[in-house]
Amino acid sequence: MRFVLPIAVFAAGLAAWELVVRIRDVPPYVLPAPSVIFLTLIKDWAVLSQSLAVTLLTTLEGFIAASIGGIALALLFNQSKWVEYTLFPYAVVLQVTPVIAIAPLLLIYLEQQTAVVVCAFIVAFFPVLSNTTLGLNSVDRNLAGLFQLYGASPPQTLRFLKLPAALPYILGGLRIAGGLSLIGAVVAEIAAGTAGAGSGLAYRIAESGYRLNIPRMFAALLLLSLAGIVIYGVLALVSHLVLRRWHESALGKEA
Amino acid sequence: MVENRPSPTVEASLTALAVSLRGVTKVYDNGVMALGPLDLAVRKGEFISLLGPSGCGKSTVLRLIAGLSAQSSGTVRMSRHEGPRQPGHGIGFVFQEPTLMPWTSVRENVRLPLRLGGVSKPEGRARADAALASVGLADFADAVPRELSGGMKMRVSLARALVTDPDILLMDEPFAALDEITRFRLNNDLLALWRSLGKTVIFVTHSVFESVYLSQRVVVMTARPGRIQADIRIETVEPRSEEFRTSTAYSDYCRKVSAALAPSYQGQSML
Numbered sequence: 001m002r003f004v005l006p007i008a009v010f011a012a013g014l015a016a017w018e019l020v021v022r023i024r025d026v027p028p029y030v031l032p033a034p035s036v037i038f039l040t041l042i043k044d045w046a047v048l049s050q051s052l053a054v055t056l057l058t059t060l061e062g063f064i065a066a067s068i069g070g071i072a073l074a075l076l077f078n079q080s081k082w083v084e085y086t087l088f089p090y091a092v093v094l095q096v097t098p099v100i101a102i103a104p105l106l107l108i109y110l111e112q113q114t115a116v117v118v119c120a121f122i123v124a125f126f127p128v129l130s131n132t133t134l135g136l137n138s139v140d141r142n143l144a145g146l147f148q149l150y151g152a153s154p155p156q157t158l159r160f161l162k163l164p165a166a167l168p169y170i171l172g173g174l175r176i177a178g179g180l181s182l183i184g185a186v187v188a189e190i191a192a193g194t195a196g197a198g199s200g201l202a203y204r205i206a207e208s209g210y211r212l213n214i215p216r217m218f219a220a221l222l223l224l225s226l227a228g229i230v231i232y233g234v235l236a237l238v239s240h241l242v243l244r245r246w247h248e249s250a251l252g253k254e255a
Numbered sequence: 256m257v258e259n260r261p262s263p264t265v266e267a268s269l270t271a272l273a274v275s276l277r278g279v280t281k282v283y284d285n286g287v288m289a290l291g292p293l294d295l296a297v298r299k300g301e302f303i304s305l306l307g308p309s310g311c312g313k314s315t316v317l318r319l320i321a322g323l324s325a326q327s328s329g330t331v332r333m334s335r336h337e338g339p340r341q342p343g344h345g346i347g348f349v350f351q352e353p354t355l356m357p358w359t360s361v362r363e364n365v366r367l368p369l370r371l372g373g374v375s376k377p378e379g380r381a382r383a384d385a386a387l388a389s390v391g392l393a394d395f396a397d398a399v400p401r402e403l404s405g406g407m408k409m410r411v412s413l414a415r416a417l418v419t420d421p422d423i424l425l426m427d428e429p430f431a432a433l434d435e436i437t438r439f440r441l442n443n444d445l446l447a448l449w450r451s452l453g454k455t456v457i458f459v460t461h462s463v464f465e466s467v468y469l470s471q472r473v474v475v476m477t478a479r480p481g482r483i484q485a486d487i488r489i490e491t492v493e494p495r496s497e498e499f500r501t502s503t504a505y506s507d508y509c510r511k512v513s514a515a516l517a518p519s520y521q522g523q524s525m526l
Contacts, residue, residue, distance in 0.1 A: 140354060142350045142351075142352065142354040143354055143356065145318075145323045145348075145350075146348065146350075146354060146367075146368075147371065148323060149322070149323060149343055149346065149348055150342045150343050150367070150368045150371040150372060151342060151343075151344075151371065151372070152371045156371055160367070160370070160371070164356065164358045164359070165356075165358075245358075245399055246357045246358045246359075246399050246400075246401060247357070247358075
């Protein structure tokens with residue numbers, strides 16, 4: 001039922017859309033029917049799939065950079081309060097400044113592909129950083145005391161206590177970061193699209209807009225949404241598989 | 256580590272001290288005097304209970320002995336451990352909650368102190384399994400903590416404290432969260448372990464009945480700042496069994512301990 005209901009609503013919406021477009025005879029450059037969008041997706045697959053690959057690669061690079069950067073920075077913060085006090089405000093500044101406003105600057109100073117990845121990184125790294133920090137600070141006090149009693153070294157405490165305890169939080173951060181890196185990549189591509197050559201999906205959307213190729217805009221949009229859903233799904237699955245034996249979030253309700 | 260040693264001849268080991276506290280105080284950073292001044296001597300092989308109202312600093316005493324917290328003044332001394340160096344400096348600690356790592360198996364939880372102390376994996380696993388067997392959980396080594404009941408988790412916690420073969424076992428209200436029947440069973444098992452292993456046990460509790468049933472000495476503490484109100488020896492036929500729980504001697508001791516405890520909570524407002 002959980003899956004049937006949203007799908008039923010989706011199908012009904014599509015049918016209504018198709019019907020309205022056909023009865024009113026709306027031209028495709030105003031609003032293309034779902035069937036037209038689908039046909040465009042097949043017809044333009046060569047172009048669109050290539051763009052999809054470009055965007056996904058950017059997203060992946062941004063995501064990996066954000067994951068490594070966010071976790072590494074959180075570990076650094078955890079080692080020393082002073083480092084945290086010194087650097088944390090900058091992380092916040094980076095987070096609260098809209099990436100769409102930073103992107104044009106980055107495009108001036110960096111090579112285009114690098115700038116796009118950096119944008120994806122900037123948008124995505126903060127949730128990883130703040131979640132990992134939260135996780136590292138959420139270690140059970142008594143367990144920490146136990147490690148102290150048995151003379152655990154800092155690397156031992158990190159490996160056997162802090163990282164496993166923080167894992168659910170880290171995975172939660174990564175799940176948010178996955179979707180955000182896609183957003184960052186798209187925003188940067190749109191900003192870059194006006195500045196020069198680009199071939200990601202967002203660039204296709206912008207380009208199709210100028211050419212009034214509305215069906216292709218919708219087709220590209222559809223692919224972006226699907227990409228976002230798949231990214232979220234994969235990360236949620238990974239998180240579930242890793243935590244299913246022990247963490248409350250991954251256990252069934254009756255367990 | 257859990258091989259059956261001959262029962263400790265309690266009288267013979269009464270001479271040596273396991274732990275001694277002299278004029279120990281603890282003042283929190285906010286200036287609140289939490290404890291003391293306190294003098295306490297625990298003999299080797301003795302089972303003593305620290306009893307007192309909540310907030311009186313019973314747990315703080317354990318943390319001071321374990322070195323998890325530093326006293327503001329006074330001295331805490333411990334007998335030197337004989338034999339090879341061991342993780343935890345001869346101390347095993349059982350917390351109020353089971354305090355297990357939920358992400359790993361029961362065996363790995365019990366092996367943790369040895370792993371931190373650099374004991375090899377095969378030896379550590381063997382010792383962890385032996386410790387689990389001693390608390391009756393040999394069949395649950397591969398389970399994860401959430402698959403166990405509250406009483407079983409507490410047993411795992413006890414096995415982990417015993418795995419290093421410590422001289423002194425510090426227990427901080429370990430059975431407080433358990434139902435009474437489970438608690439009675441764990442009480443008996445703990446007494447049996449104490450008799451066979453000959454450890455010094457310092458047991459913090461807020462239950463008069465539990466303290467009288469388990470220990471050779473009940474040390475009653477006052478409300479904050481915790482000092483010693485009374486030091487009551489519990490003498491009865493050893494080994495103790497369920498019969499002691501229903502004997503008149505038991506209820507006499509309970510009455511005596513309760514009377515000693517009364518001043519620490521009477522006159523205090525419920526708020």
